[in-house]
Amino acid sequence: MSDNVFEDFQALDEEILTDFFASIEENKDTIEDMVESIEQVGLSDEKFIEIFRHLHSFKGNLNVCFLDPLVPVIHHLESIMRRVRDKELPYNLSFGTLVLDTVENVYNFMCSISKKQEVDMNNIGEWVNVLLHLERCTSDNFEAECLKMNGQEAPQVDHEHDESDSPEIFQLFSTFASLIDKLGHFKHAHSRRQAKLALAMNLQLNKPCDDTQLLAAVYMHNFGMAFIPHEFFDASGNTSDRQQLVQRALDTTLKLMNLFPEWAEATKMIEQHMENFDGTGYPNHLEGDNIHIGSKMIAILDKFLSQTHAVEQQHRRKTLFSAVSEINQLQGSHFDPEIVEVFNAVVREAISNKDNLFE
Structure with missing residues (x-):
């Protein structure tokens, strides 16, 4: 690759780019809808299948359009989702937020690249490291680590009240x-x-x-x-x-x-x-x-x-x-x-x- 690792993407025909972003936005919107549906009415195999399908499509489109450095971000998110699907890790609201934020961050990074704005390649490495860390978590510490990655502390409950509620x-x-x-x-x-x-x-x-x-x-x-x-x-x-x-x-x-x-x-x-x-x-x-x-x-x-x-x-x-x-x-x-x-x-x-x- 040349000094500008995204120049092949930026050189794509405008019609191709328009089609690419329309497909990515469909992936993004569907993932968002599925995550919000899980939060509202609970998990189901169908929702996980739909999320995986659109993550695969998202990742494939990144690869086809020369956005290779972004592919590992979605790949490691898929790996975590797979562990959650297989009940190795628990699904929680903080993980749902992390899924949405990761997809949104990749999308915004792509928008910046398409506009030929300066981007910090170190951010991509940081995202990959965060996801790798979560991928290696145990079921006991997964929720706490998700909360940390979201920039929040776990909700603190006043001990004078019922902690179970x-x-x-x-x-x-x-x-x-x-x-x-x-x-x-x-x-x-x-x-x-x-x-x-x-x-x-x-x-x-x-x-x-x-x-x-x-x-x-x-x-x-x-x-x-x-x-x-x-x-x-x-x-x-x-x-x-x-x-x-x-x-x-x-x-x-x-x-x-x-x-x-x-x-x-x-x-x-x-x-x-x-x-x-x-x-x-x-x-x-x-x-x-x-x-x-x-x-x-x-x-x-x-x-x-x-x-x-x-x-x-x-x-x-x-x-x-x-x-x-x-x-x-x-x-x-x-x-x-x-x-x-x-x-x-x-x-x-x-x-x-x-x-x-x-x-």
């Missing part, structure tokens, strides 16, 4: 979020994207929020919106009526969350996530430091992702930088200026690392 409830929150994502108002994996951004902001702030409580709030704050009529999401209509519907949705969510006292901090974040920094929000017109810091993060991310990742009315979707610009314009009124600066830092770091959070 909380992990299942947390998984239920994640499942609810996936179901709400599928309503069609947002792109696939909306809640995962928001969760990653929230964790990154929390880390930048030296973790003022418990990560697990923050994730529960991210997953559940839109729960009540599942009961709002679909036409509500059209921007037209009476503002007062819309606010009443949103308040009703929030009340529905809080009634559910109040059933679980161990998630009190998450519940508080949810209750306050529509408050504005200047006191003009609702339901209680809180302002400044009276608003939970987790609520402030969720408010910013809700605004950002609603502008950049809404499925409907795509002509109204904003670019990354126009959305970031609007977030900054609203600091001091809707948003806490300090949290906006943290959001800016997370965006800057993601751009620098060619992260996939904004795809």
